[in-house]
Amino acid sequence: MRIVVYGLTHAGITIATFFSEAGQDVIVIDENEEAIAELNAKIDAHCVCSNAASISELQKLNLSNIDLFVASSNKDENNLLAAHFAKSIFQARFSVCYLMQTVFAPRHRQKTLQQSQLAIDKIISPEKAIAQHIVNNIAHDAFINVYPIPDLSLYFCVYEFEPENPFIGDALKEWLDHQDLKITPLILKTSHAYDVAHPKDQIRAGHVLFFCCDNQGIEAFNRQNMTDAESISNYVVLGGGRFGAELARRLEKQESVKNLKVIEKDLEKAKTLSQTLEQAIVLNGDALDPSLLEEAGVDKNTLVLCLMDHDENNILSALLVRKMQANTMVLIHTPSYFDVLSSLGLTSLVRTREIIVSEMLSFIPFKAVKILRVFGAYNWLLCRIHIHADSSFLSQNYEKIERKGHIKIAGVIRDEIWMPAVTLEDKMLREKDKVIFIAHKSMIRELDRIF
Structure with missing residues (x-):
């Protein structure tokens, strides 16, 4: 191209x-x-x-x-x-x-x-994409990131194994068998590397699993693995700029959000926000001021959304509110910060570039393949293909696709029903199947030729 x-x-x-x-x-x-x-x-x-x-x-x-x-x-x-x-x-x-x-x-x-x-x-518009991403993540506490896949009623999910997880030290298969939801593991992030997941992989604290599920599946998984979502009663947005303002407007429309505050340092911006927001309380001041955070009611029942313009301010504010035992979600523009922040315990990161780049890639008209999302330090792609009457993979075992290179099948949408690859007894692809798979970036030149 x-x-x-x-x-x-x-x-x-x-x-x-x-x-x-x-x-x-x-x-x-x-x-x-x-x-x-x-x-x-x-x-x-x-x-x-x-x-x-x-x-x-x-x-x-x-x-x-x-x-x-x-x-x-x-x-x-x-x-x-x-x-x-x-x-x-x-x-x-x-x-x-x-x-x-x-x-x-x-x-x-x-x-x-x-x-x-x-x-x-x-x-x-980056504000819309990022605000919607945050709203989706707030609704699904069990994950560190959730990405809806447009038009397919699917979600691309990112789950972290925390130190207190009882399956630490076990094979990934043991954890998968325990889940109410049938999951096809796609990528397991281990020691800063993204590798294709295998059932025999040993789970370690901090490992991150990537997989797909449908609307019912994500709710079932969230119920089984949720942490303390029910205890969140206070939402505080740090920064009333383009990202914070858009998010506050969307949070006001969420029935579950009853207590919403916005902290903005610029007086004029704060005044404008207070006039445009219907329910949120707007506080004018420095989000790095502990006394102002206390005034906003930041405590263990608070989710603080750090959405200021500069990564450094977001990181400092997140570390500060963590000392106040609050939960955090942090907007980060610079990819090189991700692993460092994870080591500091800041795992719920809003990866700005990844979200925007995925938005752009999802509209690119490849001949046969549609890119749905980029992830894994921009090295992995979540993709979709349609199996048509003249497809070379019609009536073929889907494992034939995986043998083409760095590709793994997540599942198939057949007759509008999501079928994870692990549930497919008959691995033959049928006409009108929508195949969801991951591929390494090195395969991008080959995808249209393969399909």
Whole structure:
């Protein structure tokens, strides 16, 4: 595929690096000459200092046969224009526009943009994606992360084995047999490595398991493995910026959230929030001030959502409220912090880049394969294929797919029913099956050819 990325934001750099490492033809455009030179030294891509929001500048570049154009600069107006030009003038197969600022974020404005004359296939708002992700995680306390899979009524689940788990030291099979839910283990993260899970793997404290389940399954698993969700009676959002404000609006609509507070340092932002939020109490002050946290009622029955603009502030505030015995969920932009934070006991992390990059990848029109999510330090993909009448895998054993390389089948959606791979006595794939599987990033060039 030929991919053009405009804008070296966190999302832009991650997308460009991901496709470059996957062996795709990548062109990167940004107005910052220093940033372009720095990225050019790190990845195998054609990096150009230019403004993709200018037709004349784009015409100087050879932008023919573009499969995907991603506009992800810090300027929303430029992103809208660049994505439109790529699609309408340069005939890009698919264009994605990433909106950074709240001015275009409200749903009615995004709808207006998409119904306008702008030729943009998908507009992505990070605030919405991240806020919805947090709401899903609050509802499912047993997991450290839960990702709904759009249109399939499935969830991609991330579960951590804590030190007090009675199965520590046992084989993974022992824990699986104990579960009410039939689970196909996909990836087990051990000692900072992501490996395909096997029933004989020995469980250690801190190991993290990735698997899929349906709506009924996730509720059953949550009931069996939940910790102290029922004791949470107080919700405190630290930071009333674009992420905190969007989350507070959504939490107000949740029946289970009765006591909601927002702490915002900027006085004007705090005033605006207090006028727009209907039920939440807005406190003006520094989220790193212990006395203000006490005023917000932070204690062992509190879930503190650290959503300030800078990772360092979120980390410090999370460590502070942990001393107050509160539960935390921490927004983190920098992937290199993940393992360090896990060692500090901060495991409920909102992985901003991973969420946004997955949003972008899920709309890319591969010929046969649809990428549903990226995970495991961007090295693993959760994917879906349809088995059609002319598919080479029709009436074939699904293990034939796994033999193609770093691929493992999670299960099959057959007649709208989710069937985990471990429950399939007949492993033959049928017409109209939707096969859910994981694949290593190194397979991305082969997936369309295989399927």
